[in-house]
Amino acid sequence: xxxxxxxxxxxxxxxxxxxxxxxxxxxxxxxxxxxxxxxxxxxxxxxxxxxxxxxxxxxxxxxxxxxxxxxxxxxxxxxxxxxxxxxxxxxxxxxxxxxxxxxxxxxxxxxxxxxxxxxx
Amino acid sequence: xxxxxxxxxxxxxxxxxxxxxxxxxxxxxxxxxxxxxxxxxxxxxxxxxxxxxxxxxxxxxxxxxxxxxxxxxxxxxxxxxxxxxxxxxxxxxxxxxxxxxxxxxxxxxxxxxxxxxxxx
DNA sequence: CGCTTGACCTAAAGCGGCTTGAGGTCGGTA
DNA sequence: TACCGACCTCAAGCCGCTTTAGGTCAAGCG
Numbered sequence: 591x592x593x594x595x596x597x598x599x600x601x602x603x604x605x606x607x608x609x610x611x612x613x614x615x616x617x618x619x620x621x622x623x624x625x626x627x628x629x630x631x632x633x634x635x636x637x638x639x640x641x642x643x644x645x646x647x648x649x650x651x652x653x654x655x656x657x658x659x660x661x662x663x664x665x666x667x668x669x670x671x672x673x674x675x676x677x678x679x680x681x682x683x684x685x686x687x688x689x690x691x692x693x694x695x696x697x698x699x700x701x702x703x704x705x706x707x708x709x710x
Numbered sequence: 711x712x713x714x715x716x717x718x719x720x721x722x723x724x725x726x727x728x729x730x731x732x733x734x735x736x737x738x739x740x741x742x743x744x745x746x747x748x749x750x751x752x753x754x755x756x757x758x759x760x761x762x763x764x765x766x767x768x769x770x771x772x773x774x775x776x777x778x779x780x781x782x783x784x785x786x787x788x789x790x791x792x793x794x795x796x797x798x799x800x801x802x803x804x805x806x807x808x809x810x811x812x813x814x815x816x817x818x819x820x821x822x823x824x825x826x827x828x829x830x
Numbered sequence: 831c832g833c834t835t836g837a838c839c840t841a842a843a844g845c846g847g848c849t850t851g852a853g854g855t856c857g858g859t860a
Numbered sequence: 861t862a863c864c865g866a867c868c869t870c871a872a873g874c875c876g877c878t879t880t881a882g883g884t885c886a887a888g889c890g
Contacts, residue, residue, distance in 0.1 A: 594837070605878060608839085613876090624885070626838060639814060646811045650876065664825065671822045674815050681808055681815075688801055688808070691766045694759065695794050695801075702791045705784065714866075725849060728868090733847090744856070746867055770847065 591629040599634055600641045607637065613650060615640055615657050636660070647684060648677055711749040719754055720761045727757065733770060735760055735777050756780070767804060768797055 597604045610616055611627075616636055620628045629637075640653055648656075656673050659666040717724045730736055731747075736756055740748045749757075760773055768776075776793050779786040 592838080603878080604838090606876090609877065624838085626885095639818070642807070642811045642814050644876090645807050667822050667825050671819060674818055674822075678812070678815055681812055684804070684808055687762070687765050688804055691762045692798070692801055694762050695798055698759070698794055699791060702787050702794075705787050706791075712867080723849080724867090726847090729848065744867085746856090764847090 591631070591634055593627050593629070596629050596634050596637055600638045602637065602641050610637070610640065614654050615650070617657065617661055643677060646677070647680055652677075711751070711754055713747050713749070716749050716754050716757055720757045722757065722761050730757070730760065734774050735770070737777065737781055763797060766797070767800055772797075 593604050593607055596602070596607055600607075602610070607616075611619055616633060619633055620630070622628055640657075643653055643656075644650075652673065656670060659670050659673070713724050713727055716722070716727055720727075722730070727736075731739055736753060739753055740750070742748055760777075763773060763776075764770075772793065776790060779790050779793070
């Protein structure tokens, strides 16, 4: 799999994928003799997870820590589980923000409609 | 109202509020003779809305545009309504991302649990 | 055959959205 | 009076990318 394929699949840009690798988020990506990156299915799956974590607000430092655990194999499953559960809580916070904002927008929009009726 | 009060109320940091003002997001904040900002209730409400929009991903450029409309008064209600409705769609996108991520995490966590059972 | 086009590569600079730091003014209090 | 804390400005720093500059190679075509 080439970098463009992974980009298409994960929704990350090609640049972002290179940046993530350079930042230690997806270490050990294989290279062909020509120096071109060759992603395994596992690499792609991993990046897909990263993309989802990042899109929902996990900081890079935590993703880096998570990647380091992942690289150390099965012994770290407990720690990884904890990291994901921490992120679940972040999701709940985001959800709350989203809901608050939805409410605010709904109220604002109703007020705008009321204004439009009074002076059309 | 002083800047620290607005910070407490909106959840924005004092620095961020100053930065927003400097960026044209909340123009015309009054100043005392001592040069200290004096926020009206309207200012605070406005910043609260901005905080919510920002926290849910509206780019500053769009907030700036929205602020400019707001500053021009009631004639721009239609445009402002459109802007908020655009943001509502962004909320839906975020919601979808959140849900996707939740699903992914749930699957991952189940897999981790399975692994822990096999080799405790 | 040579030439362009396009996908890949690196390294470095730029950008959006804050945060932090240096340096200064004021009012209150021990 | 000397210090503390809240305010101020301006500039630099930081995070998470994106863009730009400059280069290699393979495929396609006039």
